[in-house]
Amino acid sequence: MMPETAGLYVHIPFCRARCDYCDFFTRTSVAPERLRAVLRRTRDHVETLLTEHRSMRVRTLYVGGGTPSFVGPECIAEFVRDVCGLLDGPDLREVTVEVNPEDVTQTLLNQLAGAGVDRISVGIQSFDANALASIGRIGSADAGRRALQLISTGWDHRWTADLIAAIPGERPNRLKEDAEILLDYGPRHVSLYELTIEERTRLGLRFRRGLVKTPDNDRIAAQIAEVMWLLHDTGLQRYEVSNFARPGDESLHNALYWDYAPYFGAGPGAVASIPSGDPARPIVRMTAPRSFDHYLSRLDYGVETEALTRRECAAEVLMMGLRTRRGVKFERFSNIAGVGLLDAIAASRERYARFFRTTENGVALSEAGINILDSILREVFADLDATVPPA
Ligand code: SF4
Known part of the structure; x- marks a missing residue:
């Protein structure tokens, strides 16, 4: 049997300060000793995962956070080098590290390249001082x-940058101007996310108190559409709801998530998603503890485990795959759900016929369909209730 391809996500849960909109798991003001201990433990965590799942071949490594670049050029490079050393060289096709703009120096870039990093993701969000201030x-x-x-x-390698849309109180042209500035630097990949105001954040608190207003939905949609045209005009094609790339520059790591391939997760709070071998509950989701004390002291990494039912997995396969131009593969879906894809969503396909298209090996949404993804998913999930046995 061919070894199954997997991704490896490593979570570096440290930041210089917490942004007002952030609900990621991250800590600030961590003592250097503790920070290094967490990194050593994370490296060991990767080794344990790889030993326990020898049949998997890790194809992509993504070091995210938090702010991986915050730990310093030498420290993050040494960590990545160590983790890459645990992975099988020829199988590894992409090594991405997230960096924040204020950490980017030539030293950092040289260190990362020397450690084997071939893709960096830089969290720009906006070039507008007022917009940045309004989201802390x-x-x-x-x-x-x-x-x-x-x-x-x-x-000399691949890179991508993030922009955020829908910042409260922003100027009407802010997003377009940000995109124009970014495009001057010739990116071959851009992510464009719409800000969501999460309840348990400082921004969420201000929103509940009526101190912050979200921009009007139609205005956001118009701003995003305008930027999508700009990106398109420079050869950046939308290949997922929020991601744009020149052909060949798509993220391989994220493609594994969207294809519902297995992935490992190492580091405090990281999540892994691994096949269980049980057709009734095909996927096991494992979450490492967030508490540094637990993470550092427990031999089993204190993993919380949840086995997902066939129907839950089928819904996730569709939710992830229909976000992308590549869509959902017949084989992936039937292996997980135990029924054929076309049968499982026949009613939705009939109702939304003009938004669905069949691909070489599966089903995808048209561009217009991706724009109304949430509505289509609601129908698709209702179909699954009737077509995929719960367990
Ligand atoms: S830098 Fe990123 S991870 Fe850190 S607080 Fe800000 S949004 Fe969250």
């Missing part, structure tokens, strides 16, 4: 430009 994003507007200047001249 650390760093400055100039730091974004400086970082991109360095990356575009001193980094």
Whole structure:
């Protein structure tokens, strides 16, 4: 049997300060000793996962956070080198590290390249000082430009940048101007996310108190559409709801999530999703503890485990796959759900016929269909209740 392909996500849960909109698991003001202990433990966690799942071949490594670059150029490079050393060389096709603009220096870029990193993801979010301030994003507007200047001249590998739409109180042209600035640096991949105001954040608190208003939905949709045209005009094609790339520059790691392939997760709070071998509950989701004390002291990494039913997995396969231009593969779906894809969603396909298309090996949504993904998913999930046995 061919070994199954998997991704490896490593969570680095440290930041300089917490942004007002952030509900990721991250900590600030961690003592250097503790930080290094968590990194050593995370490296051991990766080793344990790989030993326990020898039949899996890790194809992509994604080091995210938190802010991996915050731990310093030498420290993050040494960590990545160590983790790459645990992975089988020829199988590894992509090594991504997230960096924040204020950390980008030529030293950091050289260290990352030397450690085997071949893709960096830089969290620009916006170049507008007022927009950054209104969401309590650390760093400055100039730091974004400086970082991109360095990356575009001193980094020989792939890179991507994030922008955020729907920032409360922003100028009407803010997003378009941000995209124009970013495009001046020639990105071959861009992520464009719409800000969601999460309840348990400082921004969420201000929203509940009526101190913050979200921009009007139609205005957000128009701003995003305008930027999508700009990206499209420079050859960046939308290949997933929020992601745009030149052909060949798509993220391989995220493609594994969208294809519902297995992935490992190491680091405090990281999640892994691994086949169980039980057709009734095909996927096991394992979450490492967030508490540093637990993570550092328990031999089994204190993993919380949840086995997902066939129907839960079938819903996730569709939710992830229909976000993308590649869509959902027949084989992936039937292996998980135990029924054929076309049978499982026949009623939705009939109702939304003009939004669905069949691909070489599965089903996908048209561009217009991706724009109304949530409505289509509601129908698709209702279909699954009738077509996929719960367990
Ligand atoms: S830098 Fe990223 S992970 Fe850290 S607090 Fe801000 S949004 Fe959250």
